[in-house]
Amino acid sequence: LGRRTVAVLLPEQPAAREPTWDTVLREADRATSAHGGVLLRTLDPQVTGADPLDGPVRGPAPDIVLASTSALTGSHWRPRAASEPLTSPLPRDAFREVRVPGRTIVVATTGSGLLAGLHHLVRQGESVVTDGPGAASDTTHAPALPIRMLDHWDNLGPHPVMGQVERGYAGGSLFFSDGAVREDLSRVAEYARLLGSVGVNRVAVNNVNVHALEARLLTDGLADVARLADVFRAHGIRLHLSVSFAAPMLVGGLPTADPDDPDVRRWWADATAKVYAAVPDFGGYVVKADSEGQPGPFAYGRDHADGANLLARALAPFGGTVFWRAFVYDHRQDWRDRSTDRARAAHDCFAPLDGKFDDNVVLQVKHGPMDFQAREPVSPVLAAMPHTRLAVELQATQEYTGQQRHVCHLHPWWHEILAFRPWGAGRSVADVVAGSALAPGGGVVAVSNVGDDPFWTGHPLAQANLYAFGRLAWDPTLSPERVLAEWAGLAFPGATERVRSTLLDVLGDSWHTYEQYTAPLGVGFMVRPGHHYGPDVDGYEYTPWGTYHFADRDGVGVDRTRATGTGFTGQYPAPWRDVYESPDSCPDELLLFFHHVPYAHVLHSGSTVIQHIYDSRAAGAARVEQMAAAWSELDGAIPAGVFEEVAARLAEQVRSAREWRDQVSAYFFRKSGVPDASGRAIC
């Protein structure tokens, strides 16, 4: 907030005070005193006059006022720009920004609303207070999505196969070390602050693959979980745990985890009551059930509504929520079986259960029907369950998008997903997860890309994905360009125009570039099995994972049509069921997701499939070389540590993109025998 004078007016009664009020004071102090500003604080404004600032707050007239609506009770203060009294209550997390020439006032009813307002002001930099006749305005800001959540896939200690953070590319866990919650949570406090500043309001701290040790967080670990919850609470964030569906057996010693068993129900009710005794505002559970080896209700002949409602009923008396993941498929498929289609699995399992979930169940649906590939269609589950609270799950951790060694800015992709209209016109995915009259919204969840790395995200530029996630969860309509420019300004304060434009250049289109050198036309999974880094076109082709491209000498792609394929297109409502059904109308970028076509098939772009494979690989790798060259120009213009870290990772991205180009091109040349029409040499 620079050299401004800031007044903070908060309620006087301790009962009405939330922990976030103190954070507002601390943050306002941080944003002013460090920059030569002045903070006028009062917890007892004793508002009587027309302008409370003429009364209790002594000192220079404030440029900025942050006030809770309750602290202004009794005040008749109403700046000319204000369309209604400043005391009018606002919804949770919302704030009002009233500007008059020379003064900006933010009011909110809750601490988290006021905190959001404060961060909003900080983001505006110099223009936080404006003069002149055009400076009067009154705007209410409220998050579009009620739930803005990050899931961590952190284990308590190193896991023999996955490491401490499953699919983590930013070091170890921020929360856990040596099998327990860290003693020193000061970095977690910085993390909570960071998340609060971008509007994240829930966090799940442990992996959805719940191993034996982590299953005990729910019981033996509660005192430590409570310490973590305290840290997040101060920034308006509720804590969640991932739990094992078999917890009654694993930690409770019962012979079964059957949702219909009264002892099982009692066990969950008791365990949950103890969680709330330790963490009164606990958010709830996250559950991966019957998926990739995790236990679930299928073992007892029950469905996923039975499973989810079991936990929901334990949480309901305390206001908790179950985030039940829809990522359920057969990971032991026979690759010879061409009729089973993994893309169908979530819809087949969940769509028939619409309307059967309790009100405090959120069904958490991965954005695509497969698994966070660089390109997939939007999951049809998001259009199939109008009576169910739905959340869309994104993956900030770059499992299939370069593992934070590659620059891959995901906001344009996420923006496209949230703006997708499953019925062609009308509601978008963002609207679906915001809720309707039939079911409240479940919001948006991202798998976190953060660890104990000094840059938080391994690749320093991957911070932009974390930032974008928070901002798009607050307002999915924000343009990726605008948010990226905002991030660049905040992450590199005082940067020159040249630095900023290079950042935008390197990051802006990097998802498309990544798609170009890796995954042509909607084919996914051409990665090294297990760790998923680098190319291996047939790596998953003859495995049980259901992730095939079916390339042969004549063509490539998966026939998911109703006419001749797996029928997956039929899971979409019109018009998409028909758009995807025909190769004539299917968008190029998804062609091979929905169709098996000959290499000579001509795309809408005018190119053939095989020539597109060659051209886009070459273009993608060449673009990465340009990105690295652009970055090298920043030597000396930004902090050396960041410059060098990014330069080293870009060198690896150049190497890896060439490897992708050459392996994928060679593979399809050898399969098809069709030479590259542009004359490029292919091995």
Ligand code: GCW
């Ligand atoms: O993409 C797969 C990952 C698994 C992950 C799983 C999931 C946590 O490879 O590592 O497990 O998705 O989302 O549950």
